[in-house]
Amino acid sequence: MKEACLWQDTSPEPLPELTALEGPQTSEVAVIGGGITGLSTALHLAEAGTAVTLVEAGEIPSGGSGRNVGLVNAGLWIPPDDICNALGEQDGERVNAILGGAPAEVFALIELHGIQCQATRSGTLHLAHNTKGERELARRAEQFQKRGAPVELIEDDVCWSKIGTRRIQRALLDRRAGTINPVAYTRGLARAAIAAGALLYARSPALGVARVGDSWRVTTPRGRVTAARLVLATNAYTEDDWNQVRQHYFPGHFFQVASAPLSDELAGDILPERQGAWDTRKVLSSIRRDADGRLILGTLGRGDGRPRAYVRCWADRIQGHYFPQLGRIDWERTWTGRIAFTPDHTLRLFEPAPGILAATGYNGRGITTGTVVGKGFARYLTHGDDTLLPLPIRTPKPIQAKPLWSSSYEGGFTLYHTGQCLRVLI
Missing domain, CATH: 3.30.9 (D-Amino Acid Oxidase; Chain A, domain 2)
Known part of the structure; x- marks a missing residue:
């Protein structure tokens, strides 16, 4: 048994042929991080006619965007009512609505850009491993169905036919969801962003960010990008102390x-x-x-x-x-x-400083959440409108x-x- 990510070796989408950033550049928006959030942001900005430059420390992808299970799930980790309890009714239902529709956003991008990522749209199954689990799934099913989601509890022989084990007697089938090869999806987003006009650079870790007049300057080992707006899309792979994303997740x-x-x-x-x-x-x-x-x-x-x-x-x-x-x-x-x-299992969208946007705390739902956050960031940067984001831009307290x-x-x-x-x- 070797230690190597399966998705890297089985991706139908090839590794993008990117160079490292060399010398100075200017752009309207700079993005740090070439995972799903950063690439979705760059793609949607470029499609809106905004000049965008993205820098990635490794290859695309090198972090969690390519190392996850590949489940295209709806919602957050916790059920809808718990989201409302954590965030309040208004913000909670906003999260439920936008992330409930997030799988459709992912599959629409796959179809639009012809991304070869072995996508399936047959749903996902949440399996009750004991009686307590069965009660939890019944609770979730009731909450989802109350909001009109196409989910259903299946049991006994139907479970056996869909899962292949007699150990599970009850499961929650969510027909909104599906699966992908996450490396292939991420590479497909990169290909689409490049085709739309975004500038992408690999092997270009951001060494620091500094304010220069009304702009932000991102420095890499052999270059720099100066832009009026900056997006920090490093999420769980944030390494540097200067990057304030690091304060908002564990x-x-x-x-x-x-x-x-x-x-x-x-x-x-x-x-x-x-x-x-x-x-x-x-x-x-x-x-x-x-x-x-x-x-x-x-x-x-x-x-x-x-x-x-x-x-x-x-x-x-x-x-x-x-x-x-x-x-x-x-x-x-x-x-x-x-x-x-995050301690409350909900995401964080915030402005660490004027002109900088950041996201983190996806709690294991990065494929769908990163896709819609990137689209929402692009809308916010181009129109000042945050209605496509799962949450309003806030300034949360560090963890x-x-x-x-x-x-x-x-x-x-x-x-x-x-x-x-x-x-x-x-």
């Missing part, structure tokens, strides 16, 4: 394990409609198949740096519990991505005790996985 991780391709004869009854799935465990397990038939399992926590035996033991335990009909299978690779968490939040999460994940490996938990 990092967590999610690791995945992929099998070798499985034949339909062996595994054809597992997620036959290619829905992505995840369960209601306190430390969830995600399950999906890729276009080549691999079984891909994931969970919260770090896999990188762990002994391979630990990662393999966890994967064997989950696979053996849900899909014992597979017998022992060959785990081909593993990889880990980073998540920007306190970030190291404690991160260590508590990671410690809890590790203990839970250890319990699963020891067969104390499942």
Whole structure:
């Protein structure tokens, strides 16, 4: 089992042939970060006729935009009523409405720009792993249906036919959602942004930002960009102390394990409609198949740096519990991505300084949230209108005790996985 991201090696969209930024440039808007948020911002700005220059520290993508599960999910991590409780009724329902429609935004971009990302639109499945989980899914279903969302609770034989396991008796099917290869989607956004006129540069990490008259100057190792407006789209991969995004999330991780391709004869009854799935465990397990038939399992926590035996033991335990009909299978690779968490599980959109926009705190919903935030940022920058954004632009307080939040999460994940490996938990 090697440590390498599956999506990088199986992307139908090629790696964009980008150069590093050399020398000085001027632009109307500069974007730092070549993930989904930054690229969606650049694409929509360029389509509106705004000059935009984007700099990315690595290749596109090199962060969480290419290392996630590839679920095109609606909404946030927490259910709609909880969002309203956290943000207030007005802002909460705004989030519910805009992010509820976010999968449609993603699939519209895929179709419009011919992005080859192995997209499916058969929905996603939230799996109840026990009686408490069944009650939670019933609560979510009621809240979604009250808002007109096309979701339904399925049970018993219908569950078996869609998932391929007798371990799950109830599941919530969300027909708004689907799956993609996230690397291919991100590269497709880059291709579309370039075609629209955006200037994209790879291997050009932002070393600092300084105010120069009425503009902002972004310095890279071999160049600089001066622009009237600046977007910080670094999210969970924010490394530098000067970048104020770092104050507004605490990092967590999610690791995945992929099998070798499985034949339909062996595994054809597992997620036959290619829905992505995840369960209601306190430390969830995600399950999906890729276009080549691999079984891909994931969970919260770090896999990188762990002994391979630990990662393999966890994967064997989950696979053996849900899909014992597979017998022992060959785990081909593993990889880990980073998540920007917030204590209330809601995102943050803010202006760290006049002329700068920033976003973070997607809490594991980066594909859809990043896409609509980028579109909303572009609208806000060109028209001063924030109605396409899931939330108004605010100035939130920095998160306190970030190291404690991160260590508590990671410690809890590790203990839970250890319990699963020891067969104390499942």
